[in-house]
Ligand SMILES: Nc1nc2c(ncn2[C@@H]2O[C@H](COP(=O)(O)OP(=O)(O)O)[C@@H](O)[C@H]2O)c(=O)[nH]1
């Protein structure tokens with residue numbers, strides 16, 4: 001699927017396995033770089049496995065200049081735990097995906113879900129729109145912060161607030177942890193997420209503090225999720241992601257082999273047409289193609 005993300009084959013595969021999906025608890029772990037997300041995942045995976053859960057980890061690198069080499073870093077941080085417990089881990093990066101990272105993540109989640117994984121952990125660096133899109137695939141979103149980064153408030157304001165179900169202030173073995181937890185709690189006071197009261201858990205992968213509580217909160221949220229409303233919004237997000245990626249696929253294909261579209265691209269490139277008009281024309285060209293092929297995709 002990753003190798004040929006925009007192919008009909010990938011789509012058929014996902015469609016075929018879809019009836020076997022919907023059982024996994026998808027846990028998103030996000031937050032600024034360096035707060036200890038990967039290390040924390042390495043620490044909570046054994047706790048989940050103790051409970052008999054089959055666990056998979058997907059580490060996503062939106063390859064911003066800030067996350068260079070993070071895939072390797074993620075692996076190293078989780079390595080010990082991974083090899084000891086034979087956890088399935090996969091890294092995804094934007095490289096060569098033409099913006100299809102979210103769709104690739106969706107597909108990977110579905111495949112692992114169908115394969116019978118109980119808990120699928122998605123790690124992203126908490127920055128950028130594609131990260132937020134990916135987090136929308138998770139039933140339970142956990143935002144990790146750490147004391148003394150000064151990132152707390154910023155991260156919360158950067159859109160994480162609306163999607164977080166659980167906050168963890170990691171490195172609570174460090175000075176300033178108490179204050180950081182209090183800061184997050186203060187901000188949360190002013191907002192509620194329906195009936196779910198967002199917990200703030202202090203954790204440390206060094207002392208082990210709060211790790212069990214974090215896992216317990218994730219599971220508490222999992223039993224909270226199946227409320228039709230939340231499930232509906234996850235499905236809606238999946239749908240828009242798939243539509244988005246299908247449209248993208250049509251666009252990239254038409255750039256390659258649709259004469260009309262390549263002409264428009266040429267006119268925009270040489271400055272004889274403005275990009276707004278160009279974009280409208282490309283969209284009309286694609287819609288015409290959809291209409292004429294009716295059931296099969298172009
Ligand atoms: N003091 C302390 N350091 C930690 C803790 N958890 C992780 N770290 C360290 O923080 C650094 C970044 O960890 P990493 O898991 O790669 O962060 P990520 O970028 O959020 O995935 C590493 O040097 C870890 O050893 C913790 O609970 N306490």
Ligand SMILES: [Mg+2]
Pocket residue numbers: 037038039070073074123
């Ligand atoms: Mg990491």
